[in-house]
Amino acid sequence: MAALTIDSKVRMNSGHEIPVLGFGVYQIPSSITSDNVYHALQTGYRHVDSAVLYRNEAPSAAGMKKSGIPRSELFFTTKIPPFDMNYENAKRHIDNSLRETGFNYLDLVLLHSPWGGKTNRLGAWRALVEGVEAGKIRTIGVSNYGLHHLEELEAYIKSVEEKDGKGKGGILSVNQVELHPWLARKEIVGWCKARGIVMEAFCPLVRATRMNDPLLVSLAKKHGKTPGQILLRWSLQMGFVPLPKSVTKSRIEENAQIYDFELSEEDMKSLDTGVYKPCTGWDPTTSND
Template sequence: MAVADRPGARSVPVVPVASGHSIPVLGLGTSHQGGYSHTAVVHALQKCGIRHIDTAKRYGCESLLQRAIRESAVKREDLWITTKLWHSDCGYESTKKACLESCERLGVEYLGLCKSIGVSNFLISHLEQLKEDCVITPHVNQVEYHPFQRPQELVDYCRRRDIVFEGYCPLAKGEALTHPTIIQLAKKYGRTPAQICIRWSIQNGIVTIPKSTKVERIEENCKVFDFTIAEDDVEILNGMHDGRHVSWDPSFIVFLILI
């Protein structure tokens, strides 16, 4: 894991991607639920050293992010921006058109069109199907990941195939913040439950993208690189996996690959 040198901002470690680029291990998530805060995004970029933003066409905030990125004055080449297309955009020409439209809304020339490509919510069965139908292996797989949902078999599968595993919902949509074990560990380390969850995820080698629209929460979520959770405590958190989904369960989804 390398550290990106960004004068004037906190340094966030990065990990290499098979495309030849590097992705920051901590990013800022956005979504179609829970609102959007221009101030929070600008603060994350200007004050917290965040250089990784996750969004999607479906979230409806790509144009809003363009304004925030412009106001932050962070250079495009210093940013890792992820957006996701909708299933209706399948097919080469439709996908290319949708990607160009996302670039226009975000105010960027590339995401890449396309520097790195990935998938979201793909389980082993879906990745195996993709392997049969496509030539290029995804560079990233973005999947729900938190103490209650730790799909280690999938993580191991991705690592063997040089696919970066990226975890969303690291706080289990708040459910993890009230768990007695996590609260106890937070007290032990003098941290917040959110910081324990995020640090645990990063220590497990997961690119982690917590979401918040509150400046103070973003500040809190970013202060996770000046402490380490002991291995025995990591194992305690690892043992909390119960298969719970707080987003949605893609287990029974069949993906149709059109090429």
């Protein structure tokens, strides 16, 4: 595989590039988000993953601005909240996010979950498409989407294109779900990869619930790394975009030190377990709504 660095990016279906390592700010209190984001950027991260639901868009943006790094070199994600999943609310949240951050554009906006029923989630998607057309958003995608909802959205996009022309239904570029060796989601990953859709991995560290796993510990010793670094390296080599989160500066740095080693094919196969309950306690990708 091509050598990965902290500056590595992957091109999305939208034509824009996304850094392959992101800094997640889920559950980071707004009072310390700016400082944490600033430290992450000083460490080398260039990608910040926020959401309306996290209530820390503004401090995330403040940390990005404080870094002094040109906006063109940074990547910011936000998400339309699950409980507001419809056309009008999505349009409102896009404008609110631009106002909260003070940015001229949003790099990536996702539908946070497939809640709200078919009419509302497709309406919210239409609002994202209009956001791209208006220059407010560069790339759009979804989060917590399983096969049922992905196929629903794909069918909608195709139907709009048949009527209005190519690209008019929007370009699905990202699906962000929980991904790690104990929840590999092979069917979802296969579906998305076949269509060039980037898989973003939240909970890539399994919320530290598996750090004492014997296999993980043995691989960490083999490579002179921590179990967390092994998990993040696995995610990168799977072709995912992991979104590790931490409020500890030393851990933020540790999570970025994953480019000076490579897991062997045997290592990767040994981590191919694929069975684990989601760390959130609820898996929206299994919903049939």
